Amino acid sequence: MFLGFIMTISPINTLIFIFFVVILSPSLSHADTTAVFIIGDSLYDVGTNTYLLKSIAKANFPWYGIDFFNSTPNGRFCNGQNLADFTTKIAFGESVTSPPPFQAIHRGGINFQERLMEALDINSTRHWEGPIKRFTLASTRAKENPGKGVNFASSGCGIIDATSAIDQAVSITQQLKEVKFVYGNLSSQMGAEKAMEYFEKATFFICIGNNDVNFFALFRYKLEPDPYIDKLIQSYNNTLTTLYKLGARKFGIFGVPYVGCSPLMRVTIKGGNCSKTANDLAQQFNIKLEGLLVRMQENSEDMHFSYANSYNLLYDIYMNPATYKIKYVNTACCGLGRFRAMSNCNPIARLCKDRKEYLFWDVSHPSQYIAQLMMEKFAFGEPRYVGPITWSELVNI
Structure with missing residues (x-):
């Protein structure tokens, strides 16, 4: 036609x-993507929990942020930029960082509309580089320069709300309410039809499930895993369905990583071995998650997804560290005690000299070097790590 x-x-x-x-x-x-909306846990949190009075999971103190601009702690559970920052670069260029946290935009509701419109750049007042073709050294030198969108992720969040309650995180239920709140404000500014079109062209990145797996492995390991996994998948289905009804059509989905060999899990096991329970559960969950995504796409022809197989990638890094120029895969860069995992990173913790040599920055989060490496694989990598399309292809739809 x-x-x-x-x-x-x-x-x-x-x-x-x-x-x-x-x-x-x-x-x-x-920019084929109008905005980037980020949902999830601490792997994607860029300061949400700093605004939560009751949260016990925060990263607004040294040595967090030591390799960020001006070595400033900023709420990221990383030595520098985290996965949310490198995810955003895929859509808007190497000079940007993650969109601002919803909690920072909201601030009790005062001038929320103005700050939201600025975050979404509805009137196109800024120049955007557009999707990148590869990562360079410039990616790690970026200042705080938020890309278009909103980051809802909260450290400690789980697929089910019971997990989120442990660390007093913003639950997935609440994050979805915040997404709806943003949609409602867009509708009041643009009209419902244009707001839905805006959401249709945006890309939604979701990284969640890590805490649910860790929680089960640490405290519920005597229970049967299958009913628990089914419960997680049902909740994930509800999350995706809710977003789809708001107009979301492009989803970048982060599978649960190879979490059983993190310092957090190792320090709890006699002999310092990996947690087979955690790794098995993560693998079983990921299989069902991929199945859910395929079924949803079959039932909704206008839905597009890209599944990042972080389990395979972390497994490969762990098993072949030299290939990725990594020296230490068992011990955190920042922490205290055995595996530097007896405490989280803090001002009195031991700090490694070369962060690039470590897989883990703290007890459970990747270093900036690993975060960039992971996003390179998800944005431009082979089917073992991402499919059915890459994240770079996803944002260009």
Whole structure:
């Protein structure tokens, strides 16, 4: 139909028409993604928990942020930029960092609308580089420069709300309410139809499930895992369905990593071995999660997803550290005691000299070096690590 229309006008007018389509059409401009919305746990948290008075999971003190701009602690559970920052770069260029936390935008509701419109850059007041083709050294030198969107992720969050309650995190139920709140404000500004179109072109990245697996392995290991996994999958299904009804069509899904060999899990096991319970549960959950995504896409032709197999990637790094220029996979860079996992990173903790040599920054979070490496694999990697399309292809849809 579109091509048929072009063929009915004169050659000169056709060239003029095509010129304006290429220049002005949003779908052909630099940013095929209108915004990045980030949902999840501490792997994606960029300061949400700093605003939560009751939360016990915070990273707004040294040595967190030591390799960030001005060595400033900023709420990220990392020595520098984290997975949310590198995820955002895929869509908007190497100079950007994660969108701001919803809690920072909201701040009790005062001037929320103004700050939200600024975060989403509805009026296109900023220039965006557009999707990147590869990561360079420039990616790790970025200042705090939020990309378009909102980050809802909260450290300690789980797929089920009972997990979130342990660390007083923003639960997935509450994060979805915040997404709806953003949608409602967009609707009041743009109208419901345009707000839904905006959500359709946005990319939703979800990283959740790590805490649910850790919690089960530490405290519920005597129970049968299958009913627990089914409960997690049902909750995940509800999350995706809720977002889909709001207009979300593009999903970047982060599978549960190879979590059983983290310092957090090792320090709890006699002999310092990996937790087979955690790794088995993560693997079983991921299989069912992939199945859920495939079924949802089959039932909704306009839905697109890209599944990041972080389990395979972390397993490969753990088993072949030299291939990735890593020296230490069992011990955290920052912490105290055995595996530097007897406490989380803090001002009196032991700090390694070269963060690039470590798989883990603290008891359970990857270093900036590993975060970038992971995103390179998910953005441009092979089917063992991402599929059915890459995250770079996803944001360009």
